[in-house]
Amino acid sequence: MSGKNSFNCKKCLYISKTDMNLFFDEAGICxxxxxxxxxxxKVNWDLRLEMLKKLFNENKNPDSKYDVLIGVSGGKDSYFQTHLCKNVLGLNPLLVTYYGNNYTKDGEYNLRRMKSVFNCDHIIFKPPTETLVKLNVLGFYLQGDMNWHNHCGIYTYPIQQAIKHNIKIIFWGEHGYMDRSGMFSYDDFVEFTKKNRKEHDLRGFDWYDFTDDVLEKKGKGHLKMGLGKKDLEWAIYPEDQEIFDKGVRGIYASNYVYWDGNENARISKKLYGWKExxxxxxxxxxxxxxxxxxxxxxxxxxxxxxxxxxxxxxxxxxxxxxxxxxxxxxxxxxxxxxxxxxxxxxxxxxxxxxxxxxxxxxxxxxxxxxxxxxxxxxxxxxxxxxxxxxxxxxxxxxxxxxxxxxxx
Ligand SMILES: [Zn+2]
Structure with a gap:
């Protein structure tokens, strides 16, 4: 079903012509x-959990202290992913956080206690406030998204750390566009890619688009904020060869366990005192x-x-x-x-x-x-x-x- 006029999915609330590519079946379902x-x-989730165990077993790296890296914000999904790795699968995860400076009080509370309730190493990376303010301003002017730096930090810094600590598997939560728009099927077992990161998560922008040099070249010199490569090292995606040499892969938890944010929150509250x-x-x-x-x-x-x-x-x-x-x-x-x-x-x-x-x-x-x-x-x-x-x-x-x- 397509056509000139926009219409709503018969089941959910999304409209047909939007920022996502939705396709509709005969019944008008997206x-x-x-x-x-x-x-x-249709998915056998018991079997999927077995597949996940096998995947971790096959990717153990004797050169690393850690079995898996989890990029965590301290949210319900971060807690659930860590619960699954540490306390269901018996792995030793490294938790990594990109800290964008504007945590809510409850969010901060949840983040801080992860290392205690899960007994894991936790790296929290905080770029300087001045840089983050500049990125807020530029993100707004360039693309109407002041939180671009968050998307970039979350999808870059953990990968840099996986390479540094010889960790082969990065364990993401759900694939955003697969969940929202059905971009991939559950049978695709989609993994993290540089292409998806740049084109979707980062809206086609990269770290250099925020530097004085590139702004000047693009005729946007009036927006220069004094940012250069040295300010944005945490935002630079590693070279393909480095990723290949270390064998780093990013897999999505939602391909292996039934993903329900409400249920993740319930488990996080009940077992670990997570706060909404x-x-x-x-x-x-x-x-x-x-x-x-x-x-x-x-x-x-x-x-x-x-x-x-x-x-x-x-x-x-x-x-x-x-x-x-x-x-x-x-x-x-x-x-x-x-x-x-x-x-x-x-x-x-x-x-x-x-x-x-x-x-x-x-x-x-x-x-x-x-x-x-x-x-x-x-x-x-x-x-x-x-x-x-x-x-x-x-x-x-x-x-x-x-x-x-x-x-x-
Ligand atoms: Zn729908």
Whole structure:
């Protein structure tokens, strides 16, 4: 099923024309939902766990103190992955964290205690705050994503450490696009690749795009922040030959154990005292996700709404619908309640953190609107698909003079 007009999946809440490549079957069900059904009904998970044990056995490295490296944020999935490796499979993991500076209080608590509750070595890498602020600013101006540095750090620093410590297996949680859009099947046993990292996780950008030299070359010299290679060493993906020589592979836990974030949270709480968010998020009902960055569910997610017309109201409800925790009707209610909300408290903090003014934010953010989703009527933004009702979603800031005032 395709066509010119955008439509919604009959089962979840995703729209057909969006930032992900969704495909639909005859019944109008998207590839993400098809994948979720397959995981629930068609996969022999006992067999998969045996395959995982075998894989670890075959990849033991006598030259390393560690059997596996787990990139951890301190979230429910990090706890579950470590629980599985250490206490179910009896392995010795090295935990590695890229620390993006904006942890929530509860997220920080969870992260700090991993080394105690799991009795594991834990490396936490913290780039200087000044560098991170600059990367927030540049990420916003270049691609409307202030958290690009997080995606980059999470998908680079652990690989550097695996090479350094002679660890052959990196154990990731779920493959984001496989889960959300059904990019791969559970029978593909997809592994981590440099291509997927760059094109999807890093949106086609790399560390050098943030340096003065490259900005200058690309005619964006006015954005220079004084960043060079020496500031971004943690963001440089290792050479193919190095990865090949050490035999490093990145596998996804979700190919070997049935992946349910709610269940991961339940296990983490019950066995290890993991804490969910103790306050309310402005843009989602879920309190078990994204505690490692206070702006992830706030400013960052609001930009996603500005760009693609949806946010975590849709993402989290879709996860919960597919897993059987929520009805589609309830999900639609959540979307209407959360997706459009301007996270005033979170934005205020981010403006203070980066020095970007609210006016500048509004004006620059408007440049990232996806025309497949948005249209303008009487200088207001409307969505082509807004779950009924034609309410507008705010002023436009595309006026030429306004935009020129903030050339970015
Ligand atoms: Zn769907």
């Amino acid at each position: 590839t993400g939902c098809q994948n979720a059904e397959f995981a629930k009904n 968010y103790s306050k309310e998020f402005q843009r989602t009902y879920r309190k078990i996700s994204n505690l490692d960055d206070m702006h992830e569910n706030g400013a960052h997610d609001y930009l996603k709404f500005i760009k693609f017309g949806y946010g975590r109201g849709t993402d989290h409800s879709t996860k919960d619908i597919r897993l059987g925790y929520m009805s589609r009707a309830k999900g639609i209610e959540m979307v209407k309640k959360y997706d459009h909300v301007r996270p005033t408290i979170d934005l205020k903090r981010w403006f203070e953190y980066t020095g970007i003014s609210e006016d500048k934010f509004n004006i620059c953010a408007d440049r990232f609107r996806d025309p497949r989703v948005w249209f303008i009527k009487n200088n207001k933004w409307y969505k082509k698909n807004s779950w009924g009702g034609e309410s507008n979603f705010g002023e436009t800031y595309l006026d030429k003079k306004l935009q020129e005032k903030y050339v970015r």
